[in-house]
Amino acid sequence: MKELQAIRAIQPLMKRHPWAITGMVVLGLLEALTEGLGISLFIPFLYSLDQTGLAPAAEGSLAQVLTSLFELIPAPDRLLIISLAILSLVLFKSVLSYGNGLLFSWVDTKLSHHLRSRVVDQLLRVGLRFIERTKSGKLWNALESETWTTADAVSTFIGLIINFATVLVFTTALLLISWKLTVVVAVVLFVISALVQLMTRRIEEMARANQQADQALSQRVLELFSGMRTIRAFNRQRHEQRRYDKTSWRVGRVGFQQEKLSGLIEPVSEFLAAALLVGVMFVMLNDNAGNLPAVLVFIAILYRLHPEVYGLDEGRAELVSKLPAVDQVMSLLGRADKPYVRSGDRPFDGLETGIEFAGASFSYDAEDLPAMRDVSVHIAKGETTALVGPSGAGKSTLINLLLRFYEPTEGEIRVDGTPLHEVDLGSWRDKIAIVDQDVFVFDTTVRANIAYGKLDATETEIVSAARQADAHDFINALPQGYDTVVGAQGVRLSSGQKQRIALARAMVREPEILILDEATNALDSISENVIQTSLQKLRRDRTVIVIAHRLSTIEQADQILVLDKGAIVERGDLGDLLRNNALFARLYDLQKRPAYLEESA
Ligand SMILES: Nc1ncnc2c1ncn2[C@@H]1O[C@H](COP(=O)(O)OP(=O)(O)OP(=O)(O)O)[C@@H](O)[C@H]1O
Ligand SMILES: [Mg+2]
Structure with missing residues (x-):
C-alpha cells in the first residue's frame, strides 16, 4: 500500500x-x-x-x-x-x-x-x-x-x-x-x-x-x-x-x-x-x-x-x-548509498618535509580511462612545482586529489609520510589556498569576496592581499571601491579582474600551500609581472604548485612535471627538460613564440 x-x-x-x-x-x-x-x-x-x-x-x-x-x-x-x-x-x-x-x-x-x-x-x-x-x-x-x-x-x-x-x-x-x-x-x-x-x-x-x-x-x-x-x-x-x-x-x-x-x-x-x-x-x-x-x-x-x-x-x-x-x-x-570523503583524525599544523604521490592512479568513473596513472612524485616543502601538459592531461585532477575532492583509486598521497586520508580534512584544507581554473566569485562586495579566504581578515590584511594580487588599483577605480557588489558570478568584472580577486582571496589566507590553476591565464602582461614579483616573494616560505602555460612562471619553478594522458612523462628543471627535447620542448617552442611577440610589442 x-x-x-x-x-x-x-x-x-x-x-x-x-x-x-x-x-x-x-x-x-x-x-x-x-x-x-x-x-x-x-x-x-x-x-x-x-x-x-x-x-x-x-x-x-x-x-x-x-x-x-x-x-x-x-x-x-x-x-x-x-x-x-x-x-x-x-x-x-x-x-x-x-x-x-x-x-x-x-x-x-x-x-x-x-x-x-x-x-x-x-x-x-x-x-x-x-x-x-x-x-x-x-x-x-x-x-x-x-x-x-x-x-x-x-x-x-x-x-x-x-x-x-x-x-x-x-x-x-x-x-x-x-x-x-x-x-x-x-x-x-x-x-x-x-x-x-x-x-x-x-x-x-x-x-x-x-x-x-x-x-x-x-x-x-x-x-x-x-x-x-x-x-x-x-x-x-x-x-x-x-x-x-x-x-x-x-x-x-x-x-x-x-x-x-x-x-x-x-x-x-x-x-x-x-x-x-x-x-x-x-x-x-x-x-x-x-x-x-x-x-x-x-x-x-x-x-x-x-x-x-x-x-x-x-x-x-x-x-x-x-x-x-x-x-x-x-x-x-540517506547516507548509505553516497560517496563521502572521510576526514582523518590527525591534525595538520604545517608541512615539515613535503607531499608525496606514491603510485597514485585515479579515474572519475569506473568505465572512464584513468585521468591519472601511477603518479609518483615528491613535492618538497618550500619549493615551487610547475605542472605542464596538454589539455586533459590530468593537471587539475592532480590538484583535485591533493584537495581530497576525490580519493586515488590506487596508491596514495602522503603528507610528511602520513597518508593524506589519515589527516584531519578541515585542518588540511585550512592550510591550502587555491586559485581555481574557473574562478568563482560570490554576489557580494569585493571586500567580502577577498575576506572569504580568511573570514576575520582585517582591512589592512585585505588591502595588502589585494595589492599583492595587483588588484588594489582596479578595485579603487570601481564605483564603490571595496564595497562594490560584483553581481551574480561576478558579471561586473572582467575575467582578469575576477582572477586577481581570487588571487587576493588566496593571498589573504596566508596559506602554507598555494595552488594556482592557470591563475595567470587571463591576465595582461603588466598584471602578470606584478603578480610574478609577488609570487617570488610568496614562494620563499611557501610550497607552491602552479599549473601555468606562461614561461615566466615555469622558468621560476624548482621542479617541472610534464603530464600527458594522466601520467608523468618528464620531470626536472627547465634545463633538463629542454635537453630532453621531448614533449616539454615541443610545448615550450609553441609557447615561446607568442610570448616573445607579446613582450616585444
Ligand atoms: N569531474 C570530472 N568527471 C569526469 N571526468 C573528468 C572530470 N574532470 C576531468 N575529467 C577528465 O579527466 C581528464 C583530465 O582532466 P583534467 O581536468 O585533470 O585536465 P587538465 O590537465 O587540467 O586540462 P586543462 O589544461 O584543459 O585544464 C580529462 O580526460 C577529463 O575529461
Ligand atoms: Mg585543468
Missing part, C-alpha cells in the same frame, strides 16, 4: 516532535467531540421549542438522553440555557481549531526548515562525485520545493488521523440516533469512497509524471541562466525558447491532466452525498413526521460527516501524491 509506504517514509520526521504531534491529534479529537455534542444539543433545543406534534424520543436513544439532561431546568429558561450551551461549545471549538491551526503551522515550519537545512548540509558534505553525477535540476528541485512538500506530508498525515477520529465520533453519534439508518448510509458512503479511490490511483501515476516534468523545467531554467552568454553568442535564442516552451508546456499539460481528474472528485462525491441526504429525509419523514428533531440532527451530523469522509479520501490521495517528493528528499538525505 502506497499510504503505508508514505507513512513509513515520514516516520523519522514525526519522531522529531512527538509532543506537538500528540497535541495536534488530541486537539483535533476534542474539536470533533465538541462539534458533535454541539450539533446534538439541537435535539433538546427542538424538543423544548414545541412538543406538540412531536413523537417522544425513543427510550435510551441519544435524543432521549440529551432531552432528559435539560428536564430539570424550568421550561421557560430551558431554551435560553440550551442556546447558551450550544454557543459556548461553538466558541470552544473555534478556539481549539485556531490553536490547532497554529500548532500545525509551527510543526510545518520547523520541519521544512529542518529538511532544507539537512539537504544543504548533505550537499556540502557529500563527495563531489555525487553532485557531478546528479542532475543539478534534480538537486535544486529537491531543495527548493520537495522539502516543503515533504514537511506538508506530515501535516497531511496528522490531518488524516484527525479526520479519521472525527469520522468515528460523528458515526458514533449517528449510531446513537438511529443505527439502522446509519448502516444504510454507511454502505452508500462506502460505495462513494470506493469510486473516489479508483480515481486516486490514476492521480498518483500522474503525480509522478508531474514531478518529472517539474525537474526537467528546473534543469532548463538552470541551464538557461548559466548558459546565457553561450546561447546568445551562438544565436540560439529561438532554439532555447522552443526547448523551454516545450518543457514548460509539458508541465502545464501534465498538471492540467491531473487537475481534470482530481477536480472531479469533489463535485462527484458532493452530488452523491446530497442525493443521500435527500434520500434519508424522504424515507424517515415519510414514515413518521414526528421524528423531526432526531432526523434533522441526524442529517446535520451526516452533512458534517460527509466532508470528513471525503477528506479522508482526499487526504490519502494527497499523502500518496506527496510520496515521490518524500522519497526524493529522504533518499537524498
Whole structure:
C-alpha cells in the first residue's frame, strides 16, 4: 500500500516532535467531540421549542438522553440555557481549531526548515562525485520545493488521523440516533469512497509524471541562466525558447491532466452525498413526521460527516501524491548509498618535509580511462612545482586529489609520510589556498569576496592581499571601491579582474600551500609581472604548485612535471627538460613564440 509506504517514509520526521504531534491529534479529537455534542444539543433545543406534534424520543436513544439532561431546568429558561450551551461549545471549538491551526503551522515550519537545512548540509558534505553525477535540476528541485512538500506530508498525515477520529465520533453519534439508518448510509458512503479511490490511483501515476516534468523545467531554467552568454553568442535564442516552451508546456499539460481528474472528485462525491441526504429525509419523514428533531440532527451530523469522509479520501490521495517528493528528499538525505570523503583524525599544523604521490592512479568513473596513472612524485616543502601538459592531461585532477575532492583509486598521497586520508580534512584544507581554473566569485562586495579566504581578515590584511594580487588599483577605480557588489558570478568584472580577486582571496589566507590553476591565464602582461614579483616573494616560505602555460612562471619553478594522458612523462628543471627535447620542448617552442611577440610589442 502506497499510504503505508508514505507513512513509513515520514516516520523519522514525526519522531522529531512527538509532543506537538500528540497535541495536534488530541486537539483535533476534542474539536470533533465538541462539534458533535454541539450539533446534538439541537435535539433538546427542538424538543423544548414545541412538543406538540412531536413523537417522544425513543427510550435510551441519544435524543432521549440529551432531552432528559435539560428536564430539570424550568421550561421557560430551558431554551435560553440550551442556546447558551450550544454557543459556548461553538466558541470552544473555534478556539481549539485556531490553536490547532497554529500548532500545525509551527510543526510545518520547523520541519521544512529542518529538511532544507539537512539537504544543504548533505550537499556540502557529500563527495563531489555525487553532485557531478546528479542532475543539478534534480538537486535544486529537491531543495527548493520537495522539502516543503515533504514537511506538508506530515501535516497531511496528522490531518488524516484527525479526520479519521472525527469520522468515528460523528458515526458514533449517528449510531446513537438511529443505527439502522446509519448502516444504510454507511454502505452508500462506502460505495462513494470506493469510486473516489479508483480515481486516486490514476492521480498518483500522474503525480509522478508531474514531478518529472517539474525537474526537467528546473534543469532548463538552470541551464538557461548559466548558459546565457553561450546561447546568445551562438544565436540560439529561438532554439532555447522552443526547448523551454516545450518543457514548460509539458508541465502545464501534465498538471492540467491531473487537475481534470482530481477536480472531479469533489463535485462527484458532493452530488452523491446530497442525493443521500435527500434520500434519508424522504424515507424517515415519510414514515413518521414526528421524528423531526432526531432526523434533522441526524442529517446535520451526516452533512458534517460527509466532508470528513471525503477528506479522508482526499487526504490519502494527497499523502500518496506527496510520496515521490518524500522519497526524493529522504533518499537524498540517506547516507548509505553516497560517496563521502572521510576526514582523518590527525591534525595538520604545517608541512615539515613535503607531499608525496606514491603510485597514485585515479579515474572519475569506473568505465572512464584513468585521468591519472601511477603518479609518483615528491613535492618538497618550500619549493615551487610547475605542472605542464596538454589539455586533459590530468593537471587539475592532480590538484583535485591533493584537495581530497576525490580519493586515488590506487596508491596514495602522503603528507610528511602520513597518508593524506589519515589527516584531519578541515585542518588540511585550512592550510591550502587555491586559485581555481574557473574562478568563482560570490554576489557580494569585493571586500567580502577577498575576506572569504580568511573570514576575520582585517582591512589592512585585505588591502595588502589585494595589492599583492595587483588588484588594489582596479578595485579603487570601481564605483564603490571595496564595497562594490560584483553581481551574480561576478558579471561586473572582467575575467582578469575576477582572477586577481581570487588571487587576493588566496593571498589573504596566508596559506602554507598555494595552488594556482592557470591563475595567470587571463591576465595582461603588466598584471602578470606584478603578480610574478609577488609570487617570488610568496614562494620563499611557501610550497607552491602552479599549473601555468606562461614561461615566466615555469622558468621560476624548482621542479617541472610534464603530464600527458594522466601520467608523468618528464620531470626536472627547465634545463633538463629542454635537453630532453621531448614533449616539454615541443610545448615550450609553441609557447615561446607568442610570448616573445607579446613582450616585444
Ligand atoms: N569531474 C570530472 N568527471 C569526469 N571526468 C573528468 C572530470 N574532470 C576531468 N575529467 C577528465 O579527466 C581528464 C583530465 O582532466 P583534467 O581536468 O585533470 O585536465 P587538465 O590537465 O587540467 O586540462 P586543462 O589544461 O584543459 O585544464 C580529462 O580526460 C577529463 O575529461
Ligand atoms: Mg585543468
